[in-house]
Amino acid sequence: MTKSVIALDHIELTLGSGASSVHVLKGISLNINYGQSVGIVGPSGSGKSTLLMVLAGLEHVDSGSVQIAGEKLESMSEDQIAAFRGRNIGIVFQSFHLIPNMTALENVAVPLELAGNPDAFGIAENVLAAVGLADRITHYPGELSGGEQQRVAIARALAPSPKILIADEPTGNLDTATGRQITDLLFEKQKEFGVTLVLVTHDATLAARCDREIRVRSGLIEADEHAPELAKSA
Ligand SMILES: Nc1ncnc2c1ncn2[C@@H]1O[C@H](COP(=O)(O)OP(=O)(O)O)[C@@H](O)[C@H]1O
Ligand SMILES: [Mg+2]
Numbered sequence: 520m521t522k523s524v525i526a527l528d529h530i531e532l533t534l535g536s537g538a539s540s541v542h543v544l545k546g547i548s549l550n551i552n553y554g555q556s557v558g559i560v561g562p563s564g565s566g567k568s569t570l571l572m573v574l575a576g577l578e579h580v581d582s583g584s585v586q587i588a589g590e591k592l593e594s595m596s597e598d599q600i601a602a603f604r605g606r607n608i609g610i611v612f613q614s615f616h617l618i619p620n621m622t623a624l625e626n627v628a629v630p631l632e633l634a635g636n637p638d639a640f641g642i643a644e645n646v647l648a649a650v651g652l653a654d655r656i657t658h659y660p661g662e663l664s665g666g667e668q669q670r671v672a673i674a675r676a677l678a679p680s681p682k683i684l685i686a687d688e689p690t691g692n693l694d695t696a697t698g699r700q701i702t703d704l705l706f707e708k709q710k711e712f713g714v715t716l717v718l719v720t721h722d723a724t725l726a727a728r729c730d731r732e733i734r735v736r737s738g739l740i741e742a743d744e745h746a747p748e749l750a751k752s753a
Pocket of ligand 2: 567568569687
């Protein structure tokens with residue numbers, strides 16, 4: 520139990536209201552260990568992104584329990600959850616979500632600075648160098664390629680040294696070669712930073728590189744396989 524950085528106990532969630540409400544998560548229980556890489560796959564609309572939002576405390580479950588790094592999210596206030604997320608969880612999106620009127624350096628440093636880090640710009644510069652962008656720090660997102668923008672987003676996610684890195688289709692907006700570079704970077708930094716990686720992907724090759732692959736269907740876990748078992752069944 521102490522090894523779990525993520526512990527979900529029978530979580531259920533319905534989104535929307537009235538006729539348009541959707542029972543998205545239908546009772547998911549899941550434990551993920553510190554430092555593990557987990558690939559989440561499944562059909563479009565099966566609840567993958569919603570599951571990530573729950574892990575990040577950005578959606579609240581209707582029932583069940585969400586424990587992250589030993590803390591139960593349901594016992595925290597919104598402000599506490601926001602602060603907890605800032606310290607513990609980095610998020611990377613398919614569409615990068617950078618702030619267009621901030622440079623690469625500012626995109627990484629400003630959230631750190633807002634969190635009260637006295638060395639925000641020093642850390643941001645180091646992490647940007649670690650993702651291969653030492654010579655791009657004064658560029659604005661519009662002056663960077665898609666792959667470079669995703670590198671900035673990865674740097675921003677890793678800069679606070681979170682315990683968990685969440686990535687939702689991180690290569691979905693990139694060409695194959697760039698997507699491969701970003702994938703390599705994610706796994707390299709996962710090891711370097713010792714972070715737990717939870718990755719939603721359509722890419723079977725990418726999912727297969729994870730320590731564990733979880734298949735979601737219609738709001739339920741359909742399959743949950745660790746790498747050695749995957750290899751055996753292949
Ligand atoms: N705010 C919302 N209101 C109603 N339904 C929603 C809302 N957000 C997501 N859904 C529905 O929940 C289901 C799961 O969505 P999502 O988690 O984004 O799936 P995935 O990431 O696996 O494609 C979909 O059917 C989607 O239409
Ligand atoms: Mg999705």
